[in-house]
Amino acid sequence: MKNDHISILGAGLIGSLLGIFLKRRGLNVSIYEKRDDFRLQPSTSAGRSINMALSDRGWKALNKIGMGEVIAPHTIPMYGRRVHDEHGKTRLFPYGRENQAIYAISRHSMNRLLADEAEKEGVVFNFNHKCEDVDINTSILRFSLPGNQMKMENGGLILGADGAYSTLRSTFQKQIRFNFKQQYISHGYKELIIPPNEAGVFAMDPNALHIWPRGRFMLIALPNMDKSFTCTLFLPFESGKVSFETIRDERDLAAMFKTYFNDAYQLMPNLTREFFHNPTSSLINIECYPWAFNKCLLIGDAAHAMVPFFGQGMNCGFEDCYELNELIEKYGTTSWDLIFGKFQKSRKKDTDAITQMAMDNFTEMRDSIANPKFLIRKKIDARLHTLYPDEWIPLYTMVTFSDLKYSEVYLQGQLQEQILDKIMEDPMIGQNWENLDFERIIHQADSARAF
Ligand code: FAD
Numbered sequence: 494m495k496n497d498h499i500s501i502l503g504a505g506l507i508g509s510l511l512g513i514f515l516k517r518r519g520l521n522v523s524i525y526e527k528r529d530d531f532r533l534q535p536s537t538s539a540g541r542s543i544n545m546a547l548s549d550r551g552w553k554a555l556n557k558i559g560m561g562e563v564i565a566p567h568t569i570p571m572y573g574r575r576v577h578d579e580h581g582k583t584r585l586f587p588y589g590r591e592n593q594a595i596y597a598i599s600r601h602s603m604n605r606l607l608a609d610e611a612e613k614e615g616v617v618f619n620f621n622h623k624c625e626d627v628d629i630n631t632s633i634l635r636f637s638l639p640g641n642q643m644k645m646e647n648g649g650l651i652l653g654a655d656g657a658y659s660t661l662r663s664t665f666q667k668q669i670r671f672n673f674k675q676q677y678i679s680h681g682y683k684e685l686i687i688p689p690n691e692a693g694v695f696a697m698d699p700n701a702l703h704i705w706p707r708g709r710f711m712l713i714a715l716p717n718m719d720k721s722f723t724c725t726l727f728l729p730f731e732s733g734k735v736s737f738e739t740i741r742d743e744r745d746l747a748a749m750f751k752t753y754f755n756d757a758y759q760l761m762p763n764l765t766r767e768f769f770h771n772p773t774s775s776l777i778n779i780e781c782y783p784w785a786f787n788k789c790l791l792i793g794d795a796a797h798a799m800v801p802f803f804g805q806g807m808n809c810g811f812e813d814c815y816e817l818n819e820l821i822e823k824y825g826t827t828s829w830d831l832i833f834g835k836f837q838k839s840r841k842k843d844t845d846a847i848t849q850m851a852m853d854n855f856t857e858m859r860d861s862i863a864n865p866k867f868l869i870r871k872k873i874d875a876r877l878h879t880l881y882p883d884e885w886i887p888l889y890t891m892v893t894f895s896d897l898k899y900s901e902v903y904l905q906g907q908l909q910e911q912i913l914d915k916i917m918e919d920p921m922i923g924q925n926w927e928n929l930d931f932e933r934i935i936h937q938a939d940s941a942r943a944f
Pocket of ligand 1: 502503504505506507508525526527528544545546547622623624625654655656657658659660682725792793794795801803804805806807808809810
């Protein structure tokens, strides 16, 4: 299969980055985006996360094309989780070793910087082009444009970076032997703001990701460059004492916040308006396969949308772009069958692993962080890493601060979890943990890896 004309559906984070990678390969790249040019809009993203955490895998892809240094000034390092208890007491849990951080960045800034660079390099952007249909046999794309106009284009090679509700993926669903699984989780989310304080500075520690874990629900906050925080409230849609359904009016809202998130409540002057005005969004997990048919390939959320509890959706999508680029480097720009085949085969097991880990991390974030036994477990995990930095690496570190394959991370994580489960069976572990035979634990892990 030979083709030097590439159409990318979606000018989101993945589509824009992918455009730069492909243009650098000397290909003709057109991006079709259903939205108006978001660079001309105010920096809001109704119903989408306003800011996000960028970590090593994302940086690796950005650095590959020299975008790391363009993006860096727009980020704020977060060196750990700052956990807030019900009384407003906080404690910082570092993410990794000194200076290891994840970086908060606004979705709008990231998207704008990537799209600007892509355009500068000659990628052609077509905004207000909503792809309605893809003929995967002829590569004909059908778009709806403003004013009820329709347009057909021959897309050449088509890359679907059109997100969790991908149109390209829905055309794949008409093909035989296409597997597809989607799951909405029981929780939704709503974004709220903690503005700068009266002195015009951050109202809380800006170099941490703040979490208020409350068992079945939680609040998190990430810093913004304008010295505000964007908070995300994760609640069940319905069921239980606290859910989106049970908050019917201002009184319910104030009572809930005063009970569970009082310190945050004191910093949210516009809570009522924001809560009742901002959308309640749902969270979806999507797995599908194959990702390629003929001259079409799914990438990013279109291929593997995950729940946001590991902060990896964008990072994983950026890693997709990196991996695809490596294959192009190896096989050239004429062997797309081969490249698509290799890409989906090697990448699928990794994205399955991270979607699963993202789901598992939900329980950890909302629940376990507040549980004393869990904290002992984390201390043992961290001590093992300090004593044997190469032999024992905590799961979070492997996901966030490495580029180990997610599938490998998942296996290592499972093995370490089993060992920690066993250790935690000791009813006196709270008192005894510092006297554990750490060397023996490492030998145990090594021999388990040998099988
Ligand atoms: P999208 O960002 O959804 O972009 C798809 C683009 O395609 C959009 O511009 C859309 O308008 C366009 N489009 C859609 N359909 C069509 C069509 N038919 N025709 C033309 N254009 C179309 N990830 C992280 O790494 N770190 C985080 O901290 C993080 N936090 C998150 C918090 C929340 C609450 C959520 C929901 C997600 C979070 N993510 C995070 C995940 C991240 O947002 C996604 O993985 C990422 O946006 C995927 O990028 P994408 O380009 O594949 O899809």
